Amino acid sequence: MPYKRADSPYWWIFVKQSDGKRTRRSAGTTDFAAAKALEQQSRADAWKEKEWGVNPPRSFEEVMLPYLRNASQHQRSYETTTHRVKALRAQFTGVVMNALDGPQIRAYTTKRHAAGASAATINRELAALSAAINWCNVEYEWALPNPVKGRTMREPEGRVRWLTRAEVESLCRVASKQRNGALLVDFIHLAVNTGCRKEEMLGLEWRRVDLVNRLIYLEGQHTKAGKRRSIPLNDGAMDALKGRMAYRAEACPGSPWVFARATGDRVASIRQGFVSACKSAHIDDLVIHDLRHTCAAHLISAGVALAEVRDLLGHSTIMMTERYAHLAPARVRAAVRVLDGLREHGSSRLVHAAVPAHQGGALLKLVTP
Template sequence: MASSRGEILEAFGRHLALQRGRSAHTVRAYTADVADLLHHLDPGADPATATGLPPMDLTTLRAWLAAQQRRGMSRATLARRAAAARTFSRWAHRSGHLPADVGARLRSPRPDQHLPTVLRVPDATALLAVARERATGPVQLRDWAALELLYATGVRVAELTAVDTTDVDLRERTLRVTGKGDKQRVVPFGVPAAEAVQAWLARGRPALVTPASGAALFLGARGARLDPRTVRAVLHRLTALAGVHDIAPHGLRHSAATHLLDGGSDLRSVQELLGHASLATTQRYTHVTPERLRAAYTQAHPRA
């Protein structure tokens, strides 16, 4: 009996997680992308009852991406969806769901090369000062500690919310995080972040902890592990209160990387801190100010 499309998607998700070692976030994103592709190819089908896959070839895959581009989808999202389609096509062919690997020659749109928005150092300082001033209750202590760690370490928000209490070493001031591909790395943080985390652990977390909390470092108001969406909402609210540019948690990651470079860190060290597999990713990720370029040139070039 042929598998339903829902069962095929579930099997694809298990393949991504168990055999490819992809993160839960990537599994969710890729399976959602493929579900959208199948709906585009056969909009009236019910995934729970429709069996097998609808006919697809390179032309239909390109038409799917083109339709999304017309709807205004970003190049980064289009590139991810193309990658999801290629991965699914290869797996579906090997699993016997497709007669050929129709996505093998599907090319991804080039991602936008625009520089990300970052905070200036005084703005980052003002933002964290507001978070500290408001840290009078358990939730506010959590918000302060979370933002301090995001900026101090440059970790992704999903990495931060996945951290357990055992992943924090306040004596050494290091944080162990699990990044993409389940790769672990240890990143340092400074005294301000250590003070915020210590205050959260001493006065904030005990007030929110419940049997459902487990070992999670950061907790939601009801005691469960903190949701990344809550961190985003907190950051948007506090940037408004601080009167600085509105950014998402990834903006703090961009800012941390840029400020490290401006402070004299080398690109390879920043790559290790951010957990990037490629140095080219780190180069695209960071602002390098004209002042830093001029200072580096003046210091290093023999004819400066």
């Protein structure tokens, strides 16, 4: 029987699945009779599915709502996922997912692209739709088609923006003159010396800072990958933390947060101050996350191995770190120096050797006297 909830203007109904499980969902109507009819139809569909093997129609809402309620809430990107679903809802509300096909996915891609959405944004939105379909197929055994597979857009190479050391110092000089400038300067220095993400730093508590052993400890709930890691502290990072410690001792001795306001509360955002500092320092096209790129770029340029940078930054795979590989010219300098050696000693020369046409024609051959 339909019932009312205090947090919803609509009637809610009980729906019995073919496996006997009962779920509750909004009927999407304020009409009691319509809600009751929908509940009875759902029971009839479940019976047909169980007894006759008929796969009843599933709407976009029937697929997305239980996914968001049961699966996506355990994701770290839950808020981002719900934001992506808003774009999907505008196109797929009322669509029967049993009949979802490739042309509908292409139509969505075309529409979003025309609206100015990037290929990466569209792909993430379609990934949310695909995940919801897969979740329902596993949990409810609905056997819905998933035409998203193979229909994502080609994305351009990932953006890598980083600062030189001179630019970092210029940005810090400007930031220090702003309101709460010392906090922003310490944030910038800690970011470029540890490679931590914004939320990893703003959510950092003093209990996870080991100044004796010069380490920061991040548990699974604090990292994007959900894996714990420890971050060593160099002198630059130590100076930033000591600056925060001095501020804490003076303004908010009882605060557990490294980046705290005078009230002791955690700093929620530094975006406004960061944007203002970039503008004053005449640094364009820079976001907070680029401080993390800066740390990686400086390490790779100094010859640190990709695997070590991966471990420091907490990348899930080496592929994420390889986008900085072009900043490591030392890897190929040794190779081209071989040619210098050949030229200087004159011990070898390159000549053409005749090779049969079926083997590729002329071939450069290294001949040693």
